[in-house]
Amino acid sequence: MTEKEKLLEDKDEIKNLRKNRILQSAFTFFSEKGIDTIAMTDIAKDAEIGVASLYRYYETKDEIAIKTAMWAWENQKEDIMPEIESADYEVKTGLEQLDFIFGKFVKLFENAPDFLRFIYFFDSYAVRTKIAQERLVDYEKMIGTVQEVVSKAINKGIEDGSIDKKYAKDEEKLYFTTMHSLFSTAQKLTLNKNMLSIDSKTNGAEQLALLAKILIAGIKA
Template identity: 30%
Template sequence: MSLKERREREKNERRKQILDAARLLLFEKGLNATSINQIAKQAEIGVGTIYFYYKSKEELFAELQAEGLELLHSKMIKACEKESESPVKLRNAAHVFFKFSKENRDYFDIISYFLAAPEQIFAPGLKDHVDRHGNKVISFVENILTEGVGSGVFKKIDPRRCSIMFWANLYGLIHFRKFKSTILKGDNFKNIFDYSVNNFISNLTAR
């Protein structure tokens, strides 16, 4: 192994060390309660070392957000790869998102924080980096819709706009779950979620 390769491997190992510490603290304490000093202590490295690899806490957490979106994306691919019907793929993608929001709640919270955060809190270019990973998930659904339109299963709709509407609908529903003991008291939230997804797909279906 060359000196250059060894140094690159050491850098990757150090980044992993930092991310592992940040992930552990973030999932335990939450975004606002986690500081760079705490991450440095957990990783057993100096604060300066963290800033050598990441310019800010936001940049570090943006990496975890990307990690969460990649996990969500891979789960959607797995849920849809053996299906041929576009409506089934769309329904499976929705169910993956619902399950992800429950079983990977920490990642879901990070994703929600960064996708909703104003551009002003990010260093130049970082917001674009965050949005690119979000667009990857949106594009997955866009491709399903494009397939459906091409096969004649779906109406002649704008796949990009409908994919954004689809995710906005699901995202809003998931956050509405917090009202399960008030507004939604007595209702089965999963049934409401499924009803919304089925209704969305029904409105897309060509008659």
């Protein structure tokens, strides 16, 4: 490697570190206060970067919100995929794989409530501000990797007989119904916390674990 190449590599590394710092700052703000109330100057100040420099990386708040959403999903993917790709996971039945994935929602609720809040705020912001679908293509692809993993488990379960074969023609519906149920419940529990006195009577993680069991029991062969 020449000195020039090394210099360019160092610059790229600094640039990537700076981008990561910006997205971390944006994520922290957005997950705590929503997206609408946060200004680009807030992010720039927290990330210790000039506002002009921030706009060179991300021209609008819409853009930084989208990139933050992809960054957040990627972080979650990096956390779970090693287990999904392990030999222990591979030998499970389709229903067991699905049960394992559902269990991850409980862990997500316990360990990453900020992620759940952020995704709720981002989805609401994207709908309210009418972000064009073509701008969300890469974001959709990121979520699509999750659908691929879950759908693979569902299809395996139908084939190996661990999931009721009556769902053989409804794999996609089964994916959306189960995932939306778990994700929406996890988000509601994260956002509301103990808003009412009755909310404190049942542990949120226990509610999610029970929901997962109900869903698994409902599709079991």
